[in-house]
Every structure is written in structure tokens, then in C-alpha cells.
Amino acid sequence: MSLQRYLIKRLLVMIPVLFGVTLLTFSLTKMLPGSPVDYILQFQETTPGLRDQLRAQFNLDEPVYIQYWLWLRDAVMLDFGDSLISDRSVSGAILTRLPKTLLLGFMGFAIAISIGIPLGVIAAINNGNTVDEASRVAALIGIATPNFWLGLMLLLVFSVQLGLFRVIPPDKAVLSPAMLKFVILPAITLGTASSALIMRLTRSSMVEELNKDYVRTAKAKGLSERTVIVKHVLRNSMVSVVTVAAIQVAFIVNGSVVVEQVFSWPGVGRLLIDAITQRDLPVLQAIVLMIAVTIVFVNLVADLLYSWLDPRIRY
Amino acid sequence: MSANDEPLLSVDNLQTSFYTEEGEVKAVNDVSYQIDRGERFAVVGESGAGKSVTSLSLMRLIDDPGRIKGGDVTFRSTSAVAKLARQFPEGVATENRSGYIHVDELRAESGSVGSDPGATVRDRPTEVATSLHDGSLHVEAGHVDVLDAPDEAMQELRGAEIAMIFQDPHTALNPVYTVGEQIAEAVRKHLDMGDAAARERAIEMLDRVGIPDAEERYSDYPHEFSGGMQQRAVIAIALSCDPSLIVADEPTTALDVTIEAQILDLLKELSDEEDVAIQLITHDLGVVAELCDSVMVMYAGKPVERSSVEELYYDPKHPYTVGLMSSIPRIGDDRDRLDTVPGTMPDLVQLPSGCSFHPRCPYAEDACIQHEPPLVDTETGEPIEEPDADIHTAACLEYTGDLQDGVEFDVQIREDAAADGGESV
Amino acid sequence: MSHESQRTTTTERGRIRVTGFDTSVFEDRDERFDWQQDESTVSRDRLTRAWERFKRNRTALVGLSIIALMLFTTIFARPIVIEGITVQPFSLAPFDPTNSNFAALNEAPTATHPFGTDWSGKDILSRVMYGGRYSLTIGVITVSIALSVGVPLGALAGYYGGWIDEVIMRLVDILYAFPFLVLAIALIAVLGQGFWNMITALVLVVWISYARLLRGEVLSVKENEYVTAAKALGARDRSIIFRHVVPNAMAPVIVQATLGIGTVVLNAAALGFLGLGLEPGSPSGAACSPAVAVA
């Protein structure tokens, strides 16, 4: 069966998932105590007319399924209305912050991959000896360290004690080379746990692959150790590493919520926390939906990559 | 003495152990044998007898926690010697230096070696290498000490001079590369060919091992091949660089019976036509009969019987061999049940005292518990100095005259339906 | 004997028959011929051997001792009283973790307060020791509940396939699209803060990975012959699933669940850090107790 048909099938499966995702996002935020109208009315003189007017503005006078439909229709057009707090459009607010979160996320991911995979390979080749054990302990510590704690420690050591980095970025900072300097510590914080996970997975799948018969065939052909490892073993391990690397995207999003808080990084994660504490419903809905949809697509890409990497998988 | 009279491969007192938590597992315990050019040699035994470890040892493919403890593996191939001497002149043994590449006889095209007409070639390995390279010298005889060769030299030998075929073709091929690429890869490495030429060669090889539409099948992945075709592809890899020895480790065990016959036919045909020697490892004496010239039976890491295939079939000497033979199912068998060899191979960490086979040997006597039988000439009872395919040897106290009751069994050769002829030992 | 010319005969099976290899002698043979292995290497049972192997694994040993230490300090940090009866009278924590000492706010570590005090003058060491209780119980309870949701659903999806599988797996896919923290944050925002609310939120995001993992395992286990055999014998689906399939598919789920306790504790801590953890006032020292995942 061709890749094309698989792609079509895979895309069809996404329809109910995306539908469910929007429904869940909508109903979760619906269930939040306190409606936006109550929130606005906190600060204003209440007149009966105003309340009705506001209810109409937020479509609250419609039945719930109509509300959902209207919200969904607008969401598809990326129109999430205005923030309750800042009076800016939600899309605008997210868009100004998105590049910063993307920068942080990509850096964190890059760190995770570029440390995790080589370390995993080294540990696997040294299977069982001190190098292996040391890297496994390191990975264990990496996984067990809470990222907010690691972030605080890095802040403490590198900026407070050593004064090496100015860590709190200016709130209006744009995506620029200057930002690179600010991004280093948060990216390390973000990437540490992921790199440890990737390292462990690379190691275990390499160890598994190293014991397979084709490795012996490759050696019996007279290929050098290096060629056997890189061309044959690593290539096979990547099949499973890629899948987990995709899951790491969700993990990174997770982490960025916390890390942005620690480092006062002006990204979407902080916006999310602010939206929750301030009950800024439209913003909350938009961010949650955006994250979920992204992850659905990342998983799609991972699946495609997976079937491309492993020729045995053809649906 | 011409080099071609000497065996292609001599294994002498090979010892390989695995160091595990339970102790030292002596997987190969003092094994010697030799294989002539173009000969088909079988190593037979149950699993755990040390057959595979023997083969992997001579390929130097023993991984941790295994280690080759001792012995010699001498590989007498002029092409291997020439190739290695050219690439690793520092490894050539001379009168005042030891090395793993031994150039015994050279034929010089121009009549001299290097710049000094009077110098013996053995003094000047580097110049020999240059002269080999420019074609003014040819190696006529020589050998490689396989166990002393460094890893880089081993990589030149593997695949190019000694190739291997594995038990399970399904797992022996890398799932993520095309079958063609896996052949071409070896060709590029050993035959100095570019991509296009290597591809041509790979297709040729696929065709040679009987894969139809070789050109199209080149870009198939292993999972798109059937089991038999996969094994043919593995054979194509082994054959691709013109080796002089192919080690086939249970090449048909994972295949069904009809495919097994085809693969055995193919191996036989290839070894005849390409003049390549085969070391066949198997637990199946039936396979041995179909393919091989001589045979070594192993039990618990040691050889227990060695002879030509005919001798072994018509006149087995060691009780273990007898046990193995009586367990081969036969067409028209009129026995009530098959006599298999009862019991299992002992733990190689702690071998039984005396003859390792005694717990499973129906002829065992007290002497067998106390004395370990040496491998002796079954005619004379004398220990043999060197492995010799013409001498029938076995390691059983029967042949040193230490048994009181002796070993008794009958070999019946059935000419027709009726059984006649038989002998008692 | 002449068999020089008989090369061809050997290639035909069935020509030679060997008799006299009489295996019946073993039945009444003297036992001095039986070779016995040294007892020390073989006759140990599985648990002992597993323990031997475990002892040799340094990482595992270190992990185990850390867990033991944590369990010890959290259990003995403060007395445990159940319905008026003191079950555990010891109190290792130097101070009451809930007691504020307004004379010592935000103190740096001293001899009296080795970890210092927090903004309300509570002893941090005591809070860490006591807070471990929350961390560990949250981890264990969450994972147990998540298992009891994820395992049946995963087993059903894997065993029956078809629309049951589709529905369950799409649900899993949907939840999978929400990162752990994002979903937990949203849920806590809806449910409000508190011990059980936190656990509910965590369970909702944790069970999906167990269901996914178990489904995959079940898919391969159900192909096994013993399952076919059980079916052929007319066993009911329920007993096949829970007696034959699930026990054989659980191994990776159990490994995942063990590691999951650590992840849950970390996430609970992160929620705490974001101000969405337990109600203010409870020793959220939980937030800082190290989570150790044993490899």
C-alpha cells in the first residue's frame, strides 16, 4: 500500500480527534466557574441592560451547542475574540508571544537531541562499563530533577552569583540575536529532562539493536565498527527514537509553561498561567486549542517519519 | 612443497571461553581441525556443543564476555596474504620481527625485490608491499595468523576471504536497507568498486544465487523476500567478494524442508563451481550427508569424532555419534520409537568428570567417570599429532582399550528394502 | 568392509540404520553415573536469583536506599494517628511543619533550622520531611487509580478491536493532544485546588499512557496459541482477557507505572510551583521533595 493512501487514512483519522480536541477545550473552559460576564461586571456598575448586552456579546444567550458552533467557526478563522484583560485581540496577543516560545522550545529541543542521542550512543557502545553507568546515573538525575528547581538553581548560580547572564529578558524583547543570550539558561532547563529521556531511549534501543543478527552479518562483511554502528545500528534505533522525540514535543510544551514562569520568559506559557489565574477565558481557550492542535500535527509528522524510516511499515 | 597441498585453514587447539557470573564457560575447549581448498567440512553437534562459537572464533566475532583464550588459526590464502601485505606492511613477519602475515614464497616479475637485488624479501616488508602493489611481485605461498591480526586486518579478511552465512535469514538482513544495497556494500568495501559497478556486481550475484528478476529485486527490502530468497540473498552477500572459505552456520535450520533442499543444492553447486571451501555447522546429520566431505562431531566444546563422511556414516565410532545417528528419522522405519540421545548437554561451567559424555552414554563404565578419553586414531589407539582428515579419530575409552565391556552397536546398510550387512564393533 | 564406492549411497536417507544404542540402560543404572551440578549455581529459586542480580546492580541499590530513606523519614516525621489511636508515635521532624514561628521568618539555614525557614517562619526541613507523605501518596494513589482505569480500557480496546478500539483509542488520542500540565492546569482550574482534585486531574492524564501501552501488548499477546486454545475450549471472553491476556501483557505497563510514580510526583510538584497544587497551608514541601525514578 502506498504512502499516499496511508497519508489519506491518517488524515481522516485526525478529523474525529481534532473535533474531540475542540469539544474538550470548549467544554473545559465552559465548566470554569465564573463566566466572562461576571468577570467584567466585577469592575463595572451593573445595570440589567448591560448584563444582557454582554451576554449577547459572548453568545451566552444562545444554547450551548450553538455557542460551541459559533466559537468553532471563529476559531477556524483564528478569531478568538478579544482578551478580557487587555482588550487586545486574542490572536494578536498570542502571535506576539509565540515567536519567543518557539525560540525557547526549539532551543530546548535542539539541546535535548544534541545531547541525548550522542550520549545514548556512547553509553550503548560502552554497555555495562563505567562510562555507561555514569551516563545512566546522569540521565536518572536529569529525569528526576524538577525543572523549576533546576531553573531556579541555574538562575541562582549563573546570574545572581556569577552575574554571567542577564536572565530576565525585557518584556518587549523581539526575536533577535540578542535574545539568544537570554534563551540559553531557560533552554538548558527545558532540554535537560528531555535529553535524559532521549538518551535513555537511544541507549536501550541501541543495545537492543546491537544484539540483533544483522549486526553480525554487517561485521562478517568486514565493515568497520564505525560503519556498523552508524550505518546499521543507529539507523535502526532511530525508528523508535523518532517516535519518542515527537512525544518530547508535548513534554517540551509542558516544561515551557513552568520554565517561562521561572525565567519570566514572555512566552505563551506565561500567558496561559496568567489567563488561568485571571480567568481570561478567550485567551485560555485559544492557547489550549493551539497547543492541542499542534501536538496532533506533530504526532502525524512523527507517524509519517516513522513509516518512512522503517520500510516494513506500510499501512 | 607447493602451497596448495597444505590445508586452506588450520585450527589448532582453539580455546574460547565466556566469562559469566556463574564462572568460565568453556564453549570451545581445545578444538583442532583443518579444511582443504574447496572442501566441504561439517561440524556437527547439539546446540551448546560449541559449533557456532568455533566458527565465530575463527571470524574473530566473539563479543564480550567471550574471549579467545588460545590456539592458532592459520589461513593459507595467497590472495589474503598479498592483500594484507600490501595494506599492512608492518604486519609482515620477517626474520627479525614477528608478525601475523607470513609471506613464504614470492615470484618476482622483474627478478629483484626493491632496489637491492640481493636482499631477501623477508627483510624488506615495506618494499615487498610496494612491489606487490605495482605488480612486480606475486605471492606464491604464505599464510595469515588470524588470531594475531589486528582488527583492521580482520575487517579486510571478513567478507573478502572468509564469508559467513547465518541461521536465520529473516534476522540476518538489516530491515531498513534494500537487499541490493546490503550486497553492494560489501562489494564496495572489498572489491574497490564504485557505486554503479557495485550495483552491477550485486545484481549479478542475486542472479547467480537464483533470484529471478534480479535487477528489479535489487531495490526490494528484506521483508519483501520469502525466507528461502532471503537466505539466497545472504548467500549472495557471502559470495559477492570471492571468498575462499564460507562458514555456514545452520544455514537451513530456519527454512522448511523443500527450501532446505534447494539451498543445500545451491551451496553444493557454488562450492563446486567457484572452488570455495565450506565449513558447515549443523545439528542435522542428514544435511551433512547431502553436502559434506568430512566431518567433526563436537560434544561439550570438544571434538569427539573426526572422519570422512562415508566413514562416519558406515562406521561411526563414538557413542555420541551413534546416538545422533540413531535419532535420525528414516523412511520406512520399523522401530517402535526413535532412540534419541537422552538427557541434555551439560553445563559448560562444570563438565562431568572423566568423559563429558558419560552421564548420557549407555556404555559408560567406571573408567569413564575417572579418565578423560583423548582423541585417538581408532585403528591404532594412538593419540594423533595433527588433525588429518584421512585418519578416523574418536575420543572414547573404547579405542584406548580401557573399557571392559566395550561399546556395542550395529550399523545396518540397507541395499533394498531388506536390511542386510551389519557389523559389530 | 568396503564402502569406498558408496559416496552416493550416503546422500540418500534411510539407507543406514544404527541399532544397539540402548537407552533403556539408564533406567536402572547406578547413580554414580549421574552427574550432579554443584548446588550453589543451580538450585536457587527465581526470587533469590532476582535478588542476587538486583544486588549487583549498583544503580538499583542506590535507588532502593533512597526510596527506603524517604519512606523512613516521611513515615517517622510526625506521629500518625488514625481515629484517635496513635499508630506511629515517633516524631523525627524537629518542628511541627504547620507551626509558624514569627520571630524567624525567611531565615537562612542555621543549626536550629538546617534548611532555614519559609516566609511564614515554618521550619523547611520539617516541611520537607512531612511533605514527602503527600508526594508519595499522591504518586501511589494516582498511579493505582490510573492503572485501574487504563488497564481495563486498554485490554478491551486491544482484545476486541473494531469500534470499541476505535472509540477508546480516539479518546486516548484526544487526551494525548493535551500536554500533561496543560490538561492538569485546566482541570484544576475547573475543579478547584485540593488533594483529591489534584489526584483526579493527574489520573485523567496518566491513564491514557497505560491504556495505550497495554493495548499494544494485548494485540501481540492475543495472537499467542494459548489464547486460541483457551478460546477453543470455550472460555468466556472475560476470563480469557483477565486470566490469559492481561497477565502476559502487563510487564511493560508495570515498568511504566513504577516510573510513572516519579513523573506524577514531579508534575504534582510543578503544579504546586505554579500555585495550583494543594490548598495553601498544607505542607507543599511536597513540591520540593526529590522524585526518584528507579531505572
Ligand code: SF4
Ligand atoms: S569414554 Fe565411556 S562414557 Fe565416554 S563415550 Fe566412551 S564409553 Fe561412553
